[in-house]
Amino acid sequence: MEKRSWSLRVHRSEGECMRQRLIDEGLLNRSCRIRSEGEYLFIPVTRQVEGTTCEIFPGIPEQKELPRFEQVGGIAIMQDDDPKGAGEILASKASYHTVLYAESAVKGEFRTKSYKVLAGLNTTSTDYIEYGHHFTIDLSHAYFSARLSGERQRILRMMNEGERIIDMFAGVGPFAITLARKASLVFAGDLNPDAIILMIHNIHKNHSRNVVPLLADANHLPDIIPVPADRIIMNLPMQASPFLSAAFRMCRPGGTIHLYALVRSEDELLDLIHQYPVLKVETKFVRSYSPDQFHAVYDITRGDG
Numbered sequence: 001m002e003k004r005s006w007s008l009r010v011h012r013s014e015g016e017c018m019r020q021r022l023i024d025e026g027l028l029n030r031s032c033r034i035r036s037e038g039e040y041l042f043i044p045v046t047r048q049v050e051g052t053t054c055e056i057f058p059g060i061p062e063q064k065e066l067p068r069f070e071q072v073g074g075i076a077i078m079q080d081d082d083p084k085g086a087g088e089i090l091a092s093k094a095s096y097h098t099v100l101y102a103e104s105a106v107k108g109e110f111r112t113k114s115y116k117v118l119a120g121l122n123t124t125s126t127d128y129i130e131y132g133h134h135f136t137i138d139l140s141h142a143y144f145s146a147r148l149s150g151e152r153q154r155i156l157r158m159m160n161e162g163e164r165i166i167d168m169f170a171g172v173g174p175f176a177i178t179l180a181r182k183a184s185l186v187f188a189g190d191l192n193p194d195a196i197i198l199m200i201h202n203i204h205k206n207h208s209r210n211v212v213p214l215l216a217d218a219n220h221l222p223d224i225i226p227v228p229a230d231r232i233i234m235n236l237p238m239q240a241s242p243f244l245s246a247a248f249r250m251c252r253p254g255g256t257i258h259l260y261a262l263v264r265s266e267d268e269l270l271d272l273i274h275q276y277p278v279l280k281v282e283t284k285f286v287r288s289y290s291p292d293q294f295h296a297v298y299d300i301t302r303g304d305g
């Protein structure tokens, strides 16, 4: 069975990164199989976007439509409290061990949600693999989202070998452990003791020997970390701006601060950022969040002063 679909052509080396990005954006057309031609992959997408052409793909036989859910490792997270749908999701793939319903939005300083187990094992913990890195996560105890996996790879590509990194809101360590591959040293701080315990486990699991976990408020890091950093990660999108001053104190002139924020327009934080010594700012759309808000990242090059 063949099917016609909008398609993006990418070089093989960028295939996995693009596939992840399309999944994050809800654009991957799951009814068609990705096709290869020489050095290039043709990835089916659900609608016409910039750079797409119309192509023929091998079709994937129709499967029973499942309710909407997000997958993290062996856990499926549903948007509705739907035990029947949960049972169907659990039965659809052997690797799912638990189906959860998020009973709350992210809340509190630790940015966690509360969950109800709808089907499977009574746990909120799972193992998750991202680009060869292994993470143990526990969704009710420490924040984790797979949606920034593309960002972690983008920053890894931007880095020079031997950089010194500070991750101010490191959670269970996904940025810190990913970037440790190229860094000389990574300081990874978080306020949540459960996140730090999981991070230490993940450091061990990934044999990372250059990540320093710090149980600390991000605003105290300038008094704890003895050396300036080449690159700083600020992933606390709802309230990162009160910590900008600490980030500028820790970043060397010419270094980069990646500030993630929830905004309504790309220039929303530019006035605030320009109150600090800045050489250059580039803003990038990361993903949509609600009808009028999106996740943006400001890549800030620190100036002198």
Ligand SMILES: C[S@@+](CC[C@H](N)C(=O)[O-])C[C@H]1O[C@@H](n2cnc3c(N)ncnc32)[C@H](O)[C@@H]1O
Pocket (backbone or CB within 6 Å): 109, 110, 111, 142, 143, 144, 145, 148, 168, 169, 170, 171, 172, 173, 174, 175, 189, 190, 191, 192, 195, 216, 217, 218, 219, 235, 236, 237
């Ligand atoms: C959005 S999560 C990001 C976690 C991680 N970077 C990731 O991508 O999975 C934000 C993290 O910041 C931590 N946090 C919140 N306020 C903090 C503060 N004042 N100082 C240090 N960490 C804080 C929370 O515990 C949470 O783990």
